[in-house]
Amino acid sequence: MLILFLKLPLRKWFLLELTVVAVISKVIGCYIPAKLQGLSHKDASIVGWGMSPRGEVAMIVALIALNAGLIKQDIYVSLVLMSLLTTIITPIVLRNWVYKNAAGSS
Numbered sequence: 001m002l003i004l005f006l007k008l009p010l011r012k013w014f015l016l017e018l019t020v021v022a023v024i025s026k027v028i029g030c031y032i033p034a035k036l037q038g039l040s041h042k043d044a045s046i047v048g049w050g051m052s053p054r055g056e057v058a059m060i061v062a063l064i065a066l067n068a069g070l071i072k073q074d075i076y077v078s079l080v081l082m083s084l085l086t087t088i089i090t091p092i093v094l095r096n097w098v099y100k101n102a103a104g105s106s
Helices: 012-036 041-050 056-067 073-105
Strands: none
Touching: 012 041, 012 073, 041 073, 056 073
């Protein structure tokens, strides 16, 4: 099935909300268990941010839903873009936050 990304209407607000909820839920959902295991706030935050990318699993589930007719192509595009955005955002946040903190403490 060919998807023409440029001809689909992009649901920008849906994409933004989906990405924000995806990142926040993954960061908090991984931060809490790490903190409960005795990690410091900084280390638990690194674990949370490090686990925030949602790549292959979200895309596979979205493709199965698209092929089954459960979602339309515009929702599929938003899910794929959310996966890409969370994958791109994570290393930027980790680089700027972890290395900036490490340079400031030396």
